[in-house]
Amino acid sequence: MPRRPYHHGNLRRALLQGAVRVIAEAGPAAFTLREVARRAGVSHNAPYRHFRDKDALLAAVAAQGFRELTLAMREAGDRQSNALDKLKQSGMAYVVFAVRRPEHFTVMFDAPVIACKDPEYVQASQEAFNTLVNYIRNSQEEGQLPSGNTMERALYAWSLVHGIAKLAVAGRFPFRTKAAMLKFAKFAIDESVSGA
């Protein structure tokens, strides 16, 4: 049973969800402690009982994003049968997540440095990276990728996928449709593993 504390009934969860919605609708710049409080129907000071300050709430939003990203990558991987396809599709899921929820993605990676110390944030983001590392290790063990240098290979893959995601979100690519962009992402991911 979900704990229903005190006056509001799990205000913390309501604030988190509200923050995600505000950011999705109006961008991180429009994200305001007072606006989030308004949407939750509480006073402008209530959030301070659940988050130390604005950055703490942002860190929680980012951590939530990393959990959802990890889930999306695993689901995409689970749909494939061989190790290399799992790796490729989880990479595609990374890009898809970014373009579907660009503002959330931005918060996850451009959060103020202070927020990066939040243990919940650190754990959630590391879990996302570990997911990728595991897919690479499995591909190596099944002989679909050269063995050795697992970490370097993982950082390479992450850099490539992250760069595609970031540039896509920033509207930097010359593609006119999202489909064309995803086609390029697929090309790039294929290329990166075939050349190795």
Added chain:
Amino acid sequence: MPRRPYHHGNLRRALLQGAVRVIAEAGPAAFTLREVARRAGVSHNAPYRHFRDKDALLAAVAAQGFRELTLAMREAGDRQSNALDKLKQSGMAYVVFAVRRPEHFTVMFDAPVIACKDPEYVQASQEAFNTLVNYIRNSQEEGQLPSGNTMERALYAWSLVHGIAKLAVAGRFPFRTKAAMLKFAKFAIDESVSGA
């Protein structure tokens, strides 16, 4: 001779330089129109005679960053003799620029979408990308890279280098020294062209 207009004497340039310094010293979050005005020794309203609003000044800062990035890439390329080395070293220069001026780099790519319409910004950023495309085209023409798909190849290279830069700036890599990070960047760039 530099134009020395009216009261302050090229306040526009002073504001731009001040903005770059503020961002470099205290991060984009601490960047404030009023703080920039203070540093230039003018009233909080003077900037509005030279920039429509805060975002316009940010766009100018970003454009300036792209000009410097282009210069750094070209200088790095000019130091090499063969086409492929020019390409690789300009990629390294991209990463080096990002880690040397992380806040400036952030402003360049995470500027509000509105700012991206600024013609100065658009031109400066496209010139940076064109620099990369030219290095790739030259490498192809000299047979050091397979011909064809120049644009896709350029976007691949850009994505990789941009991802490395972004993750490095965000402190996401497990390297303890900047040298170790740059070593990985070199490995990744080498790998990306050798596999092709």
Added chain:
DNA sequence: AAATCAATGTGGACACTGACCACATTGTAA
């Protein structure tokens, strides 16, 4: 040389924000 005018800089104002304070309310526990 004098008068005019647009470009530039100033001070005041307003709504909004993040953050603190003291205080009120409420669920829990003694």
Added chain:
DNA sequence: TTACAATGTGGTCAGTGTCCACATTGATTT
């Protein structure tokens, strides 16, 4: 029932972006 800690409220403060009317100044026209 009473005490208490967790939670929510209203008030306040400095700081911000942006608008306004007004002051100053360099250039332009007569």
